[in-house]
Amino acid sequence: MVLPKPMISNNEFKIWQLLIEERCGLYFRESKSDYLSSKLWQRTELLGIKTYNNYYNYIVFNSRGKEEWEKLVELLVINETSFFRHTSSFDVLANSIVPKLINSSSKTSISAWSAGCATGEEAYSLVMTLLDFSETYNLEVVVLGTDISELVLERARNGIYKAAILKQISPYHKDKYLDFVKEGSNHFYKIKDEIKNTVKFSKVNLSKLIDCPVLEQDIIFCQNVLIYFQPQQQIKVVKELGQRLKVGGFLFLGPGEIVELKAEHLQKLAFDDCLIYQRIK
Numbered sequence: 361m362v363l364p365k366p367m368i369s370n371n372e373f374k375i376w377q378l379l380i381e382e383r384c385g386l387y388f389r390e391s392k393s394d395y396l397s398s399k400l401w402q403r404t405e406l407l408g409i410k411t412y413n414n415y416y417n418y419i420v421f422n423s424r425g426k427e428e429w430e431k432l433v434e435l436l437v438i439n440e441t442s443f444f445r446h447t448s449s450f451d452v453l454a455n456s457i458v459p460k461l462i463n464s465s466s467k468t469s470i471s472a473w474s475a476g477c478a479t480g481e482e483a484y485s486l487v488m489t490l491l492d493f494s495e496t497y498n499l500e501v502v503v504l505g506t507d508i509s510e511l512v513l514e515r516a517r518n519g520i521y522k523a524a525i526l527k528q529i530s531p532y533h534k535d536k537y538l539d540f541v542k543e544g545s546n547h548f549y550k551i552k553d554e555i556k557n558t559v560k561f562s563k564v565n566l567s568k569l570i571d572c573p574v575l576e577q578d579i580i581f582c583q584n585v586l587i588y589f590q591p592q593q594q595i596k597v598v599k600e601l602g603q604r605l606k607v608g609g610f611l612f613l614g615p616g617e618i619v620e621l622k623a624e625h626l627q628k629l630a631f632d633d634c635l636i637y638q639r640i641k
């Protein structure tokens with residue numbers, strides 16, 4: 361028998377709000393209580409647990425709680441993304457930042473990290489942008505894509521995309537880095553192995569960066585992730601990301617995503633319609 365979704369009480373909402381924020385940074389406002397409870401209820405009902413409180417206890421105290429938590433996270437995150445999503449950031453990257461990095465030192469490699477990469481489009485967009493320089497300057501390109509969700513990481517590793525979602529890729533990049541595949545009535549694009557081999561996808565929780573060994577990046581993109589965090593938590597993550605840049609490296613956030621940041625090691629750069637910080641020490 362299908363049980364109707366019960367209303368979530370204020371107390372229940374509060375304990376879930378705190379747990380989710382503590383474990384993965386996502387902050388659900390009171391106005392999202394209906395949305396949150398419907399996600400919780402999907403799992404609660406499936407497990408045959410009858411209340412949000414009991415489901416909370418299952419997650420926190422049951423030996424299967426850790427495994428269940430991973431399943432819940434998959435339901436809570438929003439994975440919307442696209443190739444070259446914030447075009448101004450990618451334009452600045454190609455026209456200003458990469459040339460600056462190349463000119464400032466005798467580089468033999470360039471590293472970039474897409475933090476909160478969802479299904480991989482941002483990480484592959486970084487690879488395409490950087491590979492455009494690698495032939496001329498003989499640079500090795502190393503890109504990392506990370507996310508809290510294993511489901512999206514698996515899709516990122518597969519690198520298979522519907523033709524309809526490739527609108528923002530130039531014909532040049534499409535021809536060079538993707539293969540068109542036709543299987544029966546199905547059409548899709550597949551990232552070429554040459555690009556796939558340049559990117560590594562792995563699980564990293566941005567709200568627990570203290571456990572994260574990723575360091576010394578030239579470029580970090582973290583866009584459309586921190587909008588789901590509270591200001592204090594956003595600032596903490598941005599500072600920690602900054603510490604994972606090489607001195608002189610660049611951090612790209614989504615414009616308007618964080619309000620004011622005061623960090624000794626990060627300097628905001630003046631580019632229209634972009635939010636970019638450079639590590640200065």
Ligand SMILES: C[S@@+](CC[C@H](N)C(=O)[O-])C[C@H]1O[C@@H](n2cnc3c(N)ncnc32)[C@H](O)[C@@H]1O
Nearest residue numbers: 384437440441476478507508565566567583584
């Ligand atoms: C809206 S997508 C943005 C994807 C891409 N950066 C872009 O701008 O198109 C947000 C991604 O952040 C991930 N995410 C949310 N919280 C996270 C956390 N604490 N650590 C790592 N990734 C997280 C989600 O799983 C999701 O894939």
